[in-house]
Amino acid sequence: MSIPNTPKTATIDDASTVGRTLALAFDDDPMMRWFFPDGAARAAGLGRYFSTIFTRQYARHGVCEYTEAAAAFWVPPGAQDKAVPDAxxxxxxxxxxxxxAGLFRKAAEAAAGEGPQEPHWYLAVIGADPAAQGRGHGAALLRSGLARADAAGLPVYLESSKPANLPLYEHFGFTVLGEVQLPGGGPALWPMRRGPAPRPAGV
Incomplete structure (x- = not known):
């Protein structure tokens, strides 16, 4: 039986589900393995990390969607300043x-310095449970957010921390803008941008 992959809006009540899903999705991510080097404690740490940024940042100032095996956090134009972590x-x-924690703060500052100045939608986080790979969960969430940006005639920006994901984003129209080496001996990030889809003639 197939698992439903229709995006739904995530609320604070979904924090544990979203955190658990993203912990599975990012278990093999180079940047998250750098932040959580202890393999035995990584799943719990990632779950708490994603639940925290979801409830305190993105659920309040972003657009968060999920399926039964994936989740995505988007930040609309004009809300980027609000979505940064408070004290x-x-x-x-x-x-x-x-x-x-110190390495995390430096990495966040380095990534923030790469963001575009033009109005844009920011794809802050997207991930799918590897057990559901190939069932379209991540793609469904990606299409949902891209459609929102296209309707507004705005570009989308993200940073990928996993080189294997670059071809997937390129398939959806993203272009690599460069490569950022995180400070403190961390892994690389790849800033990517996708322009808005052309509007049909007469629209």
């Missing part, structure tokens, strides 16, 4: 990250 969020994330 309380930073404190909570620091407790979760432990001795990697």
């Amino acid at each position: 309380g969020t930073i404190g909570e994330l620091s407790e979760i990250l432990g001795d990697r």
